[in-house]
Amino acid sequence: MTLQAHVETFRRAGDHAVLVAEQIRPDQWDSPALGTWSVRTLVGHIGRSFTTVIDYSSRPADRVEVADAAQYYLVIAPMLTDPSQIDARAVQAGLALGERPLDTLRELQDRATAVLATDDRIIDTIAGGMRFSDYLPTRIFELGVHSIDLARAIGAHEALPPEVAASIVALSVAVAQRRGDSQALLCALTGRGPLSPDYSIV
Template sequence: MEPTRAAFSAECARFTEVLTELTDDDLGRPTDCPPWTVGELIAHTRTGVGRLTDMLAAPAPPHAEVDAAGYFGAAKFTAEVDADRIAGGQRDALPVDRAALATEFDRAWRATEAAVAAAAPDRVVRTRHGDAMRLGEFLRTRVVEVGVHGLDLAAALGRSPWLTPPAAAVIAELLTGGRPTPAGLGWDRLTLIRKATGRTAVTVPERAAVDAAGFRWLAFGR
């Protein structure tokens, strides 16, 4: 689990640095995760990186039922789940306070980091979907959460992506199941992540190459 922990910490630390640089006007910008503004997207991401604190405080399920890839199954992201997530991001961002968002995000991810460090490596936790997962597998989903929403935030702010190499490696490995991308695509990790999560359109030839390779595309609710 150490590479995943390192990736989570590196990506969250970089995300926090960006938050400290924002202006009040930045928080009201629209994002590619409608209807969220930048402030609401940050609030949603803060909630996501902080989930493990309460999960680890709860009783452990007897055994794991799903892995990180299964967590991003299409059946999980129903209209009801999406509506609840959207409303949660909007609710948690009110009142929008730039300094508070940065401080609370930093507090949330560091609390998660401490809780994970204190837990047994084989600990099982229960997700908000009701599934039981090994701690390391759920932590991989948190790297996806902060890394991919970091791409969304960068796009909304007109900045170059800041995805850290450790996080890019964890996310790419999850998206591909550890397999190399299809020959001929020429995708680097950033391009792979953008394409696979719907942040950049996949062309018809690219889709054909992906399908021929038997890639399993994960479902991502915004």
């Protein structure tokens, strides 16, 4: 896909995430959402998909070290072994939403949209230097998957825009292939055997 196609899909994923968040009732912000996370914490984590685009867009890198979005997830996998660090970042992001969390989330989306690249620059990410077009699918993935989590937590409609779902599926399959899980995934998709209950590509 072209950079412009990824940019448009990111915009759609962001619009959908904000649309779901707008359905949160005032009494639901402290309700359970995902594991130990509250609704506020989950929305804060969703907002990080905007803040990382904002931050990384201003951090140029000299060379490409991470070839694509699938490799990004393989590179950061060892960094995700301590759930307490992930939880701490999510909790802090939730608190940073302030007293008007929806307004803050919309502002983050607007700022992220404003810095979307028109040139396929190399940016410095947590995994290393990447093309902007290769990094955006990771943010589409996070926005889409956690929009589903949020919708389920608050009892809202959860259907993703088709192009967002397609981007997530394509990246999921690519990661599974790189991890050597192609046959297990094929069997699950064709009704020939389930994946393990705790299976996840991230």
